[in-house]
Amino acid sequence: MYGVGIGPGDPELVTLKALRILRSVPVLAWPAPEEGPSLAREIVAEHLPGTQREIPIRMPLLPARFPADDVYDKAAIEIGAALDAGEDVAVICEGDPFFYGSFMYLYGRLAEDYTVEVIPGVSSLTACAAALGSPLSAKNDVLTVIPGPLDADTMKQRLIDADAVAIIKVGGHFDKIRTLIDDLGLTANARYIERATMGEQRIMAIGDVGEDNAPYFSMILVHKRDEVWK
Template sequence: MANKTSGKLYGVGIGPGDPELLTLKALRLIQGAPVLAYPAPDVGDSLARSIVADHLPGGQVEYPIRIPMVTERFPAQDVYDKAAEDLSVYLEAGQDVVVLCEGDPFFYGSFMYLFGRMMERFEVEVVPGVSSLMACAAMVGAPLAARNDVMTIIPGPVDAEIMKQRLRNVQAAAIIKVGRHFEKIRSILEELDLVDCARYVERATMDNQKVMPLSEVGDAKAPYFSMILIHKRGEAWTL
């Protein structure tokens, strides 16, 4: 049961990268928060903080949640355990805490790990944001799906056979978290004859954004913030 005398925990979606894609509610909460937390790499600056940096009033307590860039489960879980413990101190003192979440907090967002640890002890509110999926479709300039299409979302790290199975009869799909899995994904799409239906988007809405047909992407390693959108029926939304 949440303690009504405690501060409130907010998971605030801040969109895919363009600072102008913040919602009005997100902006209000970010500027009024006495404590601001955000994900950050174990070394270097936080992308989430950089998105909202120009809107910060100053004078806030800032808490970077530094997450090791490794694939193993437990090191990152330890980080969330520690963050939940540390942020609980502010909440128990009656201070609200805003946690910045790239994209949307509940669309593959890391905020869900804090949510799971803290929802029974504190009042928690999730503020939705523009997800990477919506941003990539806008940057490509094509709808994600049309009419009765079934939209399939597949994380890049999944096993190749599982990905192949999911894509075999797909109508519309988004492959997210492409990163170092790019060559595996491209090979599968080539095998399923889906390359000509696919568009590649890298760092959507950011200054260094790239958008192109998948067939034009070279052999360079894709960044984590990249996505492949597929629509098997082509421009099915046109007459």
């Protein structure tokens, strides 16, 4: 079984190894919302042979049940049954499987009983820095990655302590984050990007992002130091 990182959105940012595995396995599993298409599947759709059995892993939008144990339990049983029948399975994962990815919940359920190989992918972290033309971190900078849902007090302290920061999964937490950045006098150091490497990629000053308007796939980079690479 494989957990395959497929990169941040641009189908060309899939690795050769991911491609080989996606094309060779008889069963493909992919995450999706409760209804509608799977972004992960769309990223790799052009590369698929069209002959595979597919296992959708559909996640209801119920923040109170995080992680949604029964969805992962059910998916692990279905994947395990395929593996027991001798059919290898690739689970595709946006970005990288082990960088804040939900794949780890399947990994936790399956890795003790089956051989699971994780194929690293291009993460949104470096894809956003590339799209912004802004090196993430240099020399002895400490890089801090902060999930957007983190509580405001903890996030504030992390921002105070940091050299370079990537705030990921900004989404509905944008207003809280913008206020913290403003209060700390870091607005001029912050860069906002959404849907990096996808067709709808947008880059904006954080002052120009509308309230409640940031999608899940958005990130804010904050650099405190000068551009040391110049």
